[in-house]
Amino acid sequence: xxxxxxxxxxxxxxxxxxxxxxxxxxxxxxxxxxxxxxxxxxxxxxxxxxxxxxxxxxxxxxxxxxxxxxxxxxxxxxxxxxxxxxxxxxxxxxxxxxxxxxxxxxxxxxxxxxxxxxxxxxxxxxxxxxxxxxxxxxxxxxxxxxxxxxxxxxxxxxxxxxxxxxxxxxxxxxxxxxxxxxxxxxxxxxxxxxxxxxxxxxxxxxxxxxxxxxxxxxxxxxxxxxxxxxxxxxxxxxxxxxxxxxxxxxxxxxxxxxxxxxxxxxxxxxxxxxxxxxx
Numbered sequence: 001x002x003x004x005x006x007x008x009x010x011x012x013x014x015x016x017x018x019x020x021x022x023x024x025x026x027x028x029x030x031x032x033x034x035x036x037x038x039x040x041x042x043x044x045x046x047x048x049x050x051x052x053x054x055x056x057x058x059x060x061x062x063x064x065x066x067x068x069x070x071x072x073x074x075x076x077x078x079x080x081x082x083x084x085x086x087x088x089x090x091x092x093x094x095x096x097x098x099x100x101x102x103x104x105x106x107x108x109x110x111x112x113x114x115x116x117x118x119x120x121x122x123x124x125x126x127x128x129x130x131x132x133x134x135x136x137x138x139x140x141x142x143x144x145x146x147x148x149x150x151x152x153x154x155x156x157x158x159x160x161x162x163x164x165x166x167x168x169x170x171x172x173x174x175x176x177x178x179x180x181x182x183x184x185x186x187x188x189x190x191x192x193x194x195x196x197x198x199x200x201x202x203x204x205x206x207x208x209x210x211x212x213x214x215x216x217x218x219x220x221x222x223x224x225x226x227x228x229x230x231x232x233x234x235x236x237x238x239x240x241x242x243x244x245x246x247x248x249x250x251x252x253x254x255x256x257x258x259x260x261x262x263x264x265x266x267x268x269x270x271x272x273x274x275x276x277x278x279x
Contacts, residue, residue: 003073003078004073004087006072006073007055007058007073007087008054008055009051009054012050012054013046013047013048013050013054014047016046016047016049016050016142017042017043017044017046017142018043019046019143019146020042020045020046020142020143020145020146020149021039021043021146022146022270022273022274023142023144023146023147023157023160024039024147024150025277026143026147026156026273027146027153027154027156027157028150028277029223029277029278033150034149034150038149041098041099041101042102042106042145042146044094044095044098045095045096045098045099045102045106045145046095046142046145047095048091048092048094048095048098049091049095049096049110049113049117051095052091052095053114053117053118053121055084055087055091056084056088056117056118056122058074058084059074059081059084059085059088060125062075062081095110095114096111096114099111102148103148103149103151105148106145106148106149109141109144109145109148110145112141113137113141116134116137117134125188126186126187126188126189128176128188128191129190131172131188132169132176135172136164136165136168137165139168140162140164140165141161143157143160143164144157144158144161156218156221156223156224159214159218159223160273162211163211163269164266166208166211167207167208167211167239167262167265167269169207170204170205170206170208170211171204171262173190173191173192173203173204173207174200174201174258174262175255175259176190176191176192176193177192177201177204177250177251178252178255180193180197180252191203197250197251197252197255200250201246201247201250201255205243205246208239208240208243208262209239211239212236212239212240215235215236215269216229216232218273218276219276224273225275227272227275227276227279228272228273228276229272229276231268231271231272231275232268232269232272232273232276234268234272235265235266235268235269235272238264238268239262239265242261242265246258
């Protein structure tokens with residue numbers, strides 16, 4: 001049982017489930033308009049489908065992990081490849097069923113998300129930039145799902161989705177600078193592998209800047225309070241600082257530092273949306 005829990009990566013699953021709740025709070029502006037059990041179904045959908053994706057990731061990476069991480073459940077023999085596939089299928093069915101119990105829009109988004117994550121794990125991980133976009137879609141889509149629990153997708157939720165998508169794509173490209181040696185040896189064609197660290201850094205910065213440029217829109221359109229603007233300004237300054245640092249020195253060490261910083265700026269942006277929605 002412990003090996004199967006290890007396959008799930010529970011922290012990742014919990015974070016995605018929490019993202020759905022946050023997406024709902026942002027969409028509803030802090031007013032709980034649906035029964036509590038619907039929120040539970042939303043949380044379970046994200047948790048279970050993320051868990052399925054984590055298991056399939058380890059399944060498809062089992063040969064590489066046999067060399068790099070031999071103590072993982074599948075290469076160590078604690079979980080057989082066939083058992084991992086059956087486990088992932090069970091998690092997927094449960095996750096899709098949870099989405100179906102909410103509404104048709106949520107079911108559609110859940111199926112789309114599962115299809116994208118499975119395609120990424122099975123093939124597109126090695127494509128580099130396209131893979132980066134697919135990862136960012138899967139990271140940002142729980143916020144759309146949270147809005148979909150209300151039966152529609154609101155404009156301010158779409159803006160937040162776009163900001164998360166852009167910022168995370170920048171982070172994925174930055175991560176490619178950090179992992180350039182390993183990616184090159186595995187045939188993963190990231191922007192850093194294809195065109196070098198300097199080019200990859202510049203493209204990553206373009207995505208960070210695009211996210212910053214979108215950030216005032218929810219306040220300008222009257223969707224969120226002034227509290228949002230004050231907090232998101234901190235995140236914007238952070239993204240700008242990290243971009244300047246990366247532009248000056250697109251090295252592996254600096255990229256690693258920026259990759260960690262970006263998570264903080266994204267978290268502050270999330271808090272800004274929550275505060276702006278609740279107050």
